[in-house]
Amino acid sequence: MLFQIFQKHIDAILDELASAGTLPAGIDRSNVTLEPPRDPSHGDLSTNAAMVLSKAAGLKPRDLAEKITEKLGTLDDVQSVEIAGPGFINLRVAAPVLLGELLEIEQLGPEYGRSDKGKGVTVNIEYVSANPTGPMHMGHCRGAVVGDALADLLEAVGHKVIREYYVNDAGSQVATLARSAHLRYREALGDDIGTIPEGLYPGDYLKPVGEALAAEFGDKYKDAAESEWLLIFRKAAVGKMMDMIRSDLALLGIKHDVFSSEAELHEAGKADIAEAELRSRDLVYDGVLEQPKGKVIEDWEAVELPLFRSTQFGDDQDRPIKKSDGSWTYFGGDLAYHFQKAQAADELIDIWGADHSGTVKRIKAAVAALTEGKAKFDVKLVQMVRLLRNGEPEKMSKRSGNFVTIADMVEEVGKNAVRFTMLMRKADAQMDFDFAKVMEASRDNPVFYVQYAHARIQSTLRKAADEGVLPSSDKLDSLGEEELDLIKMAAQFPRIVESAAVSREPHRVAFYLNDLAAAFHAFYNLGNDRPEKRIIMVNDPETTSARLFLAKNIGQTIKNGLALMGVEAAESM
RNA sequence: GCGCCCGUAGCUCAGUCGGAUAGAGCAUCAGAUUCCUAAUCUGGGGGCCACAGGUUCGAAUCCUGUCGGGCGCACCA
Numbered sequence: 001m002l003f004q005i006f007q008k009h010i011d012a013i014l015d016e017l018a019s020a021g022t023l024p025a026g027i028d029r030s031n032v033t034l035e036p037p038r039d040p041s042h043g044d045l046s047t048n049a050a051m052v053l054s055k056a057a058g059l060k061p062r063d064l065a066e067k068i069t070e071k072l073g074t075l076d077d078v079q080s081v082e083i084a085g086p087g088f089i090n091l092r093v094a095a096p097v098l099l100g101e102l103l104e105i106e107q108l109g110p111e112y113g114r115s116d117k118g119k120g121v122t123v124n125i126e127y128v129s130a131n132p133t134g135p136m137h138m139g140h141c142r143g144a145v146v147g148d149a150l151a152d153l154l155e156a157v158g159h160k161v162i163r164e165y166y167v168n169d170a171g172s173q174v175a176t177l178a179r180s181a182h183l184r185y186r187e188a189l190g191d192d193i194g195t196i197p198e199g200l201y202p203g204d205y206l207k208p209v210g211e212a213l214a215a216e217f218g219d220k221y222k223d224a225a226e227s228e229w230l231l232i233f234r235k236a237a238v239g240k241m242m243d244m245i246r247s248d249l250a251l252l253g254i255k256h257d258v259f260s261s262e263a264e265l266h267e268a269g270k271a272d273i274a275e276a277e278l279r280s281r282d283l284v285y286d287g288v289l290e291q292p293k294g295k296v297i298e299d300w301e302a303v304e305l306p307l308f309r310s311t312q313f314g315d316d317q318d319r320p321i322k323k324s325d326g327s328w329t330y331f332g333g334d335l336a337y338h339f340q341k342a343q344a345a346d347e348l349i350d351i352w353g354a355d356h357s358g359t360v361k362r363i364k365a366a367v368a369a370l371t372e373g374k375a376k377f378d379v380k381l382v383q384m385v386r387l388l389r390n391g392e393p394e395k396m397s398k399r400s401g402n403f404v405t406i407a408d409m410v411e412e413v414g415k416n417a418v419r420f421t422m423l424m425r426k427a428d429a430q431m432d433f434d435f436a437k438v439m440e441a442s443r444d445n446p447v448f449y450v451q452y453a454h455a456r457i458q459s460t461l462r463k464a465a466d467e468g469v470l471p472s473s474d475k476l477d478s479l480g481e482e483e484l485d486l487i488k489m490a491a492q493f494p495r496i497v498e499s500a501a502v503s504r505e506p507h508r509v510a511f512y513l514n515d516l517a518a519a520f521h522a523f524y525n526l527g528n529d530r531p532e533k534r535i536i537m538v539n540d541p542e543t544t545s546a547r548l549f550l551a552k553n554i555g556q557t558i559k560n561g562l563a564l565m566g567v568e569a570a571e572s573m
Numbered sequence: 574g575c576g577c578c579c580g581u582a583g584c585u586c587a588g589u590c591g592g593a594u595a596g597a598g599c600a601u602c603a604g605a606u607u608c609c610u611a612a613u614c615u616g617g618g619g620g621c622c623a624c625a626g627g628u629u630c631g632a633a634u635c636c637u638g639u640c641g642g643g644c645g646c647a648c649c650a
């Protein structure tokens with residue numbers, strides 16, 4: 001790959017300079033970068049090596065640059081090289097290298113852009129983890145898509161990835177779910193349940209759950225005490241909810257490898273083990289929390305609770321791991337859960353909604369404490385999405401009546417548009433999702449614009465095939481400057497994938513695809529004014545076949561990028 | 574009161590572990606359609622990168638403070 005090739009050239013030259021004594025041995029090169037300059041007129045690639053290393057070498061940046069440039073200039077892969085500004089080394093890539101890149105895309109096909117850089121490192125990524133109390137709604141959507149795309153990206157760079165969903169089936173919310181299900185169960189058995197009491201879940205989606213329970217248990221628990229049925233109904237209802245959530249996620253093309261149950265975690269005593277471990281290191285103690293400042297809590301009372309010393313890790317308060325009734329807090333379970341995840345992975349990533357930002361410090365502290373700092377752990381916060389329709393806020397759903405479900409969104413705009421749009425913004429910036437805009441077929445809508453580029457390429461290939469010309473690499477020499485520029489653009493793809501994976505920012509792929517699509521559209525339109533630049537030229541099958549070869553592989557690159565986002569490339573529009 | 578995220582063109586946003594003259598789309602203005610999908614393309618105008626200090630060869634980017642917006646702040650999940 002283009003960047004690898006030149007990275008090696010630079011490394012080799014720096015080695016030579018080191019052995020010649022120009023550079024000190026064992027010099028730190030970690031700050032040396034090789035990247036395309038922002039301004040293309042500066043060249044194809046630029047390195048800051050001379051500026052970064054000049055101090056250690058005891059040379060002026062430009063003098064060191066001179067020495068590097070001398071050697072670079074002799075390479076066949078380099079067309080030209082020059083020193084600019086304070087000591088940047090700018091170089092232009094020779095055409096054969098670019099054509100080689102094109103052949104590589106052809107050869108690797110769907111594999112182009114993938115690498116094994118992350119080989120040997122297992123990453124556990126937890127995303128969605130919505131409470132199993134109802135259907136997936138828009139609030140879950142962005143985190144689900146970002147998490148899934150990030151998992152794809154990490155796999156693409158060679159990591160072993162475990163996709164995990166934490167099922168919160170132990171708290172009071174699922175007890176409420178069980179009671180709501182019991183109500184629907186009585187309804188299914190013929191009781192008149194009237195209006196759903198305050199505090200229970202009113203959604204119609206619980207009706208089939210009640211019916212299923214009625215079919216399974218008959219009237220056995222109809223008038224029984226809650227203690228008799230609560231756990232049974234809880235488990236059954238959670239199971240049904242998870243089935244529903246899985247099918248909602250499937251609409252977005254999202255799957256998890258592991259579903260971890262909070263209840264099972266506690267049954268297995270994992271939280272007790274974590275507590276004992278932390279107590280032995282004096283990181284959990286029994287203490288009393290102070291009343292929080294700046295907020296008046298009317299029924300506040302001082303209670304002694306087992307507290308985790310998260311203040312030692314930068315949190316502003318120690319955090320209880322058990323409630324006053326002796327049951328575990330969410331944090332208590334979460335702590336044990338992360339400890340469990342860390343057993344099977346080298347790195348952990350959590351995707352959370354921004355409304356959980358206040359709990360990041362304590363869980364990071366807990367993971368650091370439990371793994372003694374060994375597990376890399378990152379929490380990625382995903383900001384709110386505002387749903388709009390033609391600029392007006394949209395809150396109502398046809399399905400549930402009070403919130404827009406993922407099923408609604410997918411039904412209206414389709415999986416591909418939902419996923420692409422959710423990935424068009426940095427995760428930690430708020431975003432608007434306008435149904436009208438997402439469906440719009442215009443330059444303003446990147447979903448469409450990128451798809452259109454791919455479809456246009458396929459259409460061109462079909463048209464050429466009808467006329468008997470197929471893509472071929474036989475006469476790639478006939479490709480001109482504009483074509484080579486397009487290859488340069490495509491050649492950046494592996495780098496983009498890598499940087500998106502390393503920085504955990506899937507949106508970079510989306511922006512890159514938008515740029516690549518723009519470059520292709522521009523190239524395509526060259527033929528309007530300059531007929532000799534059209535892809536299909538009837539009287540010149542050799543150039544045509546070379547350009548088709550180029551177009552085909554630009555299409556392949558777009559397709560690969562879309563695949564990383566979980567979006568299918570359109571064959572025609 | 575405290576914590577986290579954000580502040581870049583009229584609008585919506587990019588900006589590569591600190592790099593060269595800060596970019597793109599929309600909007601606006603001027604153009605391209607006997608032609609492979611004009612659902613597209615070409616060009617122009619538009620900026621105190623919220624503000625003030627600091628770090629260094631170099632800052633939209635890192636640090637500190639101020640202002641403005643969002644989210645969250647006892648045993649909830």
